[in-house]
Amino acid sequence: MAAHKLHFSVLLTLSWRNLWRNHRRTGIMLGAIAVGVWAMIFMTALMRGMVDDMLSQGIRNLPGHIQIQHPDFLDDPSVANSIAVPGAEFEALLQRLESKRWTTRIRVPAVIASERETRGINLIGIEPAAEDDVSGLPALLSEGRFFESPLDGGVIICAKLAERLETRLGKRVVVMSQDPDNNIRERGFRIVGIYRARLPGLEEFNVYAARDTMQRLLRIEGRVSQIIVVGEDYREIEPLYRQLRQQAPPGLQVRAWYEIDTYLAAMFNMMDGFVLVWVIIIFLALSFGLVNTLVMAIFERVREIGLIQALGMRPALILYQILMESTLLLLIGLGLGNGLALATIIPLQDGLDISVVAEGMAMMGASSMLYPKLTASDLLLANSVVILLGVLTSILPAWRAAKLDPVRALNST
Amino acid sequence: MKSVVLRMAWRNLWRHGRRTWLTVGAMIFSNSLLVFSISLQFGSYDMMIDNSLQTFSGHIQLQHPAYLDQPKMRYTLADIADNAQQLRDELGLETISARASGFALASSNERSHGIQLLGVDADHEPLVSTFPGLVNEGRYLQSGAREEIVIGSILARNLRVGIGDELSFLGSGLDDSFAAGVVTVVGIFESGIADLDRIMAQVNLGYFQDSFAMQQAGHSIAIRAAHIDDVEQLMARISAGLDDPTRVVARDWNELQPGLRQAIQADMTSAWFMYIVLIVLVAFSVLNTQLMSVLERTREFGTMMALGLKPVRLARLVMLETGMMTALGLLLGIALGGLITAYLGVVGFSYPGMAEMAVKFNLPERMYPVISPLSLILGPAIVALGSLLAAIYPALRLNLLQPIEAMRAV
Amino acid sequence: MSAIHCHQLCKTFHQGDEIITGLDHVDITIETGEFVCLSGPSGSGKTTLLNAIGGLDTPDSGEIRMGDLRIDQLERGALADMRLHHIGFVFQAYNLIPVLSARENVEFVMQVQGVAAAERARKARAILTEVGLEGLEDRRPAQLSGGQQQRVAVARAIVSQPDLVLADEPTANLDSVAASHLMGLFASLNENHGITFVIATHDKRVMAYARRLVKMQDGKIISDEAQ
DSSP, rough: OHHHHHHHHHHHHHHHHHTTTHHHHHHHHHHHHHHHHHHHHHHHHHHHHHHHHHHHHHHHHSSSSEEOOOOTTTTTGGGGOOEEOHHHHHHHOOOOOSOOOOEEEEEEEEEEEOOOOOEEEEEEEOHHHHHHHHOOHHHHEEEEEOOOOOOOOOOEEHHHHHHTTTEEEEEEEEEEOTTTOOOOEEEEEEEEEEESSSSSSSGEEEEEHHHHHHHHHHHHHEEEEEEEEEOOGGOOOOHHHHHHHHHOOOTTTTEHHHHHHHHHHHHHHHHHHHHHHHHHHHHHHHHHHHHHHHHHHHHHHHHHHHHHHTTOOOOOHHHHHHHHHHHHHHHHHHHHHHHHHHHHGGGGGEEEEEEEGGHHHHHOOOOOOOOOOOOOHHHHHHHHHHHHHHHHHHHHHHHHHTTTTTHHOOOOO | OHHHHHHHHHHHHHHHOOOOOOHHHHHHHHHHHHHHHHHHHHHHHHHHHHHHHHIIIIEEEOOOOTTTTSSOTTTBBBSHHHHHHHHHHHHOOOOOEEEHHHHHHHEEEOOOOEEEEEEEOOTHHHHSSSSSGGGEEEEOOOOOOSSSSEEHHHHHHHOOOOOEEEEEEEEEEEEEEEEEEEEEEEEOOSSSSHHHHHHHEEEEEHHHHEEEEEEETTTTTOOOOOGGGGGHHHHHHHHHHHHTTTTOOOEEHHHHOHHHHHHHHHHHHHHHHHHHHHHHHHHHHHOOOOHHHHHHHHHHHHHHHHHOOOHHHHHHHHHHHHHHHHHHHHHHHHHHHHHHHHHHHHHOOOOOTHHHHHHTTTTTTOOOEEEOOOHHHHHHHHHHHHHHHHTHHHHHHGOOOOOOHHHHHO | OOOOOEEEEEEEEETEEEEEEEEEEEEEEEEEEEEEEOOOOTSSSSHHHHHTTTTOOOSSEEEEEEETTTTGGGOOHHHHHHHHHHEEEEEESSSOTTTTTTTHHHHHHHHHHHHHHHHHHHHHHHHHTTTTOOTTTTTTTTGGHHHHHHHHHHHHHHHHHHHHEEEEEEETTOOHHHHHHHHHHHHHHHHHOOEEEEEOOOHHHHHHSSSSSEEEEEEEEEEEEEE
């Protein structure tokens, strides 16, 4: 109705001008809100970035979003529990998946011996063409070359392992493992590539060989240990997961990353809770000042409120006007805070170097570069909490102002 | 300080009771949160360190200088058992254990796996490491026994062996000879740390030394201190007694597990970032309140100055008022925070997802914050400091006041 | 507007332990177009009576009737509406909203009433000219003298043609010149526009303008005479 529109514009004028009556107080409050909102968003972006990094790293080390294997493989990751390479039908299914990124792997415990030393390792047979998507191994190579075909006769080992074995690129090593009949199988390999592990830890014990070569070595032609599927986004693999569960050949176990590594799953789930708690704590700290500011502003205007009531403005409109004032304050503060957050996050897009605590980060599964990650949902959460709870907190003082007795108000000093 | 000034300051605070309470309220909120959080942190850091170190590494280890970076068989300490005993006598500590370690291939009837074989002193190892206590099937090694082995639960599963089964192991001795033997599984441990349960196996030190042709040598002497605070002192005493740094060095847990200290530092840094934000917000609140309080008394202050009071006295009055407010916030905040923390210290505290985190960091599934004088006071003290600093600007503004203009102010 | 009938109005106030009688069984009738002065010392009840008639305050007992409407029985919202559409108030001080200019203050009531912008502006300009404040429309109250502020208040009080204007000590803060200007304005509005005026005052200069003088003391009407 036209009348309501007119109400709105006079209320808005009053609210805006009232805000600036005491520009120091308003300014300080805005400063507080800006700092609070900045902290909400900035801290959240950093934490998200770290957790995202942890999860990406972790998932790349599993590897994959979804793993398909023999049901007994988990308990007994030996060559006995291998599965068939995907047949035509299954392969067609995998090709139809939206991600189209999948590969097979062989994984067995083995022993590697150089001239000087011997070590226990995980021997991993990979399909060279697909590995990049799945584990990013080619990018980690620091010396030598990647495999050129599934029949490549080389191994790729970690730099740390090379050190332990007192060997280097180009030298020969002997790899020993078992075939399904428990016979020891061994073969000499040349070290064709050396990679640097992203995180210190157990990656060091991964030794890579070409898949078909390994199949021959272990006498498991046509078989693999795992099928690894990578989706678009680790946060949204449910549809993919369900599809695979339904349509994978029977007798195979299908597991999603959050089942494979419960630590990663816990981190993932915890983040949202953490963000909410942090946002609420900041808001609560701000709320005291917010209420105080509003109460002070109302207190200074008691006579005026009495006047406005005498002039015939209904109590509800007085309530609205004060809420509007508070809302304007919050909106401006939010604008400043968001702006400040962007201004501090964007320069850090290339990462914050925290290598001074690299090993500590590695303990948690994170790398030594911190990349902030600003998500729409986090932004929405912070802004909504501030605006909604802020208005909610303002209701009580505003309501009490509206309920003032006009005579008493007019006469107050 | 004159009591009239104190009374004045106090009463000034309560001229606007609600405003004062809201400001104090912000302090109480922040202080309680800080007390709880800092208590939790301090308690859990200590626990994390202790648990991690107790698991295996101990607080201090004596090693060959090159052993840390390159744990190779040939970097040995001579006469390790005797030296360990000597150390026990000198330091008066029983929690000292000698160890030797080597890679071997363990084979059961059906499977073979690479393992990290450890030769340990069955009498003293349980005093240094929690592993012996984590044996949940069978028993730990008997002192002096020979062909006994204790393995991890995942290894047992992978090798498909149980208590009483035999394993053969094959490795490379100190003189590059074959180290081999057949042992019986007498115990299976489960630490919850998959990597260890999959790889570690323990036999008696003497048997290990014989198998691996080490004579009397070993690789490390692990020492567990009674309390983490003792480590520095112990290090000093031990290092003083070592005469040849090319043959043996003492390394404390910072070197043995650099990640531990760093993880704690990283956590502390991020926590303090958050604390500082809280403190800044409280300071804003105090600034606002005190600035308003000063401005609305302009006329009054003008009158007082006309009567002869110097601005400095007025500034002191404002700081005194701030101080009282801050003291109130401090005391009530410590009280409330202390109560909540004490309650949670008994009842325990956990949040969803904590259990999985706990395993990674050697922490229990429920956390019990521990109050200490430092954890009670640290946070609130800094809040108080921030608040007092915030009030400096309003107090200083008083110096700009001119009496006549002030009295005319509206 | 019909006549206002007040019957046996009583109102007491509590100040600490004391009980103060505001109105003590007051009966009064005010006809349309009258120019009434309520006079008496402080505490005589004239402000209380004014507030009661204006619907700002509800008496403890008694009736206030305007035509068929029982004002003393209306709830807050309805009282606000009544004030909005039918009554103009002029107080002793603090009549204006500090953050609005003179023109905006005058337009304020019309805005709340829902009058369109163009008409509001026209009426505001006209009334401000009528009270002699042409050229000062965009000043804020802080930039106007006491007398000018009162005239803005009057302009606002009458711009939407209320039936009744209630003024409480309107000249208390004014010098003689300003006071007589203000009263002259009231008188002419009363004659030319037929607006009923009820003015509470103890200023003799004001009482001289009254056509009916009601003297009050201790909450009672002690005399009620035409002048």
